[in-house]
Amino acid sequence: MQRILISGASVAGPVLAYWLRRYGFEPTVVERTPALRHGLGGHAVDLFGSGVEVARRMELWAQIHEARTQTTTMSVERHGKRPVTVDIDRLSAGISDRHVEILRGELTKLLYEATRSDVEYVFGDSIATLDDDGDGVDVTFEHAAPRRFDLVIGADGMHSTVRRLVFGPEEAVRRHLGGYLAVYSMPDLFALQDRMLVHVSVDRMVSTYGVHQTGQARAAFLFRTATELPYDYRDREQQRRIVADAFGEYGWTVPRLLEHLAAADDFYFDAISQITLDSWQRGRVGLVGDAGFCPGPAIGGGTSLAAVTAYVLAGELAAARSDLPSGLRNYERKVREFVDLSRAAAPKVMKSVIPGSATAVRLVPWATAMLVRLPTPVQKLVWAQNGVGKALGSLPLPNYSDLIRTP
Template sequence: MAGPVLAYWLRRFGFEPTVVERTPALRHGLGGHAVDLFGSGVEVVRRMGLWAQIHEARTRTTIMTLERRGGRPVDVNVDRLSAGISDQHVEILRGELTKILYDATRADVEYLFGDSIATVHDDGSGVDVTFDHAAPRRFDLVIGADGLHSTVRRLVFGPEEGLRRPLGGYLAVYSLPDLFDLGNRMLVHIDVNRIVSTYGVHQTGEARAAFLFRKPEELRFDHRDQEQQRQIVEAEFRDCGWRVPQLLEHLATADDFYFDAINQITLDSWCRGRVGLVGDAGFSPGPAIGGGTSLAAVTAYVLAGELASARNDLPAGLRSYEQRISRYVDLSRAAAVKTMRSVIPGSRTAVRLVPWATATLVKLPASIQKLAWSQNGLGKALGALQLPDYSPHLTSR
């Protein structure tokens, strides 16, 4: 999310960005899990002229059915639940969002697919970069927008192990046939320390399965070893009952399987000389729980704007960007910690209460819902940064 949004605005402000992407080509299509844009994140894509496309591509899930062992299913209106968090919201599959952003930038932004940065050397007046495949080049700035396991962050700020904070949760997502004729409904099974959900993908007629679980001890795994990760998911959920055995039958063959720990990146500074970080590379609040997609969109927009404002002193622009976003980042990370504690029930009592509490919440007036979400912290975080107006710096549209 952060990379193409940043590239879009840098180009509009007169810069010449190059995006380096490890995958051999854009993963067109509808892969990845559903992500949310809230509040200022929605406003960023509006300013990019992409709102109509993104809204048309939304997941269109309207009903969430919460189920637990021994309890009656509870239906929750998803739109009412989202409205309590923010007045502006859209849920969209990650792959669909990536395609829209790429299409909006590919005509005037250079993309290097199938490559990765190997070394970075900042001599104060520019940055020399070598790649795994391409010839060495020199840039005015290097921005790491390469996600939770950022290579740029590792090269310049140090190994990931010393910069991450495990929150105790894990997330797995993959595609499978629509086994339950889901339509616009999401099915959610709640158990102690684990949640399973499945929802339809209206564009393809398929479905997505998502698994969230929490462990008291940190799991050790290779984030590139998918076979190891599939074994972890199988072991955690094989005794879950409900519809889980049917979902797990498709785990081994899914070609878009994703798994990772829900970790935060705890850096307090996201710039060093002429190198900066944005999105999950710099300050991941935690996948699936901290509003990371909105955070990525907003901070990428602010970074481009601050660089445009300080065109003659780009390191100063990085520092200004850091000052502008610091409170937003802090609130997002704090909200994610609270969400992690509440979203996955840790006891049988909590499992019984979650469906009832959620159904009750969406029936309350929007003002009361917003107050409740602000106590959680997510609502407060999402509204913590009003988008600056950088239009005087535009050089192209």
């Protein structure tokens, strides 16, 4: 049985492991996060179109739908203006018949639970070195003993260790889009339950929404800067200071949100950047999801992209079972247009999510409210013409069911 090592246990990694196991491979997933921390926190993410179909084929759709955020209304506010209330259910229906919003941590836990019984997981460890000799890959780890695999896949996010070891430093392939995202859990100060509060201003957006599973709330901050900020992506205290400095004088309810910044144990912060590699495979090493082609956190449909590309990668490896490097090449050809469309759309989405002018600030709540009032078929037409909508609908899922070897 061919052994495949997957680095990363968020979305792409477990989806890939699930299908590889069904096709008769022996996948191992290594994840830097300790087991007790795995699946905690994270912002709300979306599964669209083909991403939902992947969940259906994994027989996880009912569980994912049950775990959805259940946010029904959104109140959009601006300094000195009356709030505009938006019906999220109606907006979601206009986006797609196949769409769900779920907290990343919830999705990660569901994917792990679906694979843990027949996939080996190694938590609290990371790859240290990779040596591809053409017939296999010798791998050393930070803690575990060395092992040899037939293939190694990096599904370890925008700051991928596998990509750095095989494809070079992140700085050479990262395109910063000018924005930043921070998210953390906190008490539900405003009794939000199924509501979301959003406040927009020039180059700033703040939101807080209820989490029905825990009775808590999430606070989310997006902002843009004229120049890229220097920071260490592993230094959480430095990142907390960046958020506090960016929003310290903001007003609205932000002072109350920031009171809980220091105590949040699931704090997440990162630049809104893209990974722009020309190729996602080299010999017996490949990349999938954000590790290979991050379109931009929170703006490019990265979660659906990760699920769909992981599904295709597993299928193409199964189809080329005797020649795994050719399976990597075939996977790259099949998903390239899908990936390119998502990356092209993301910068435009960021301009609407984080308004860059006073005019844009005035238009955001008005345009959102107007979209919701349109008939559902018209909403779907508008979404289909949107860059992300086009991207997420551009790759019908191939059928690899004839390759399944295990029940």
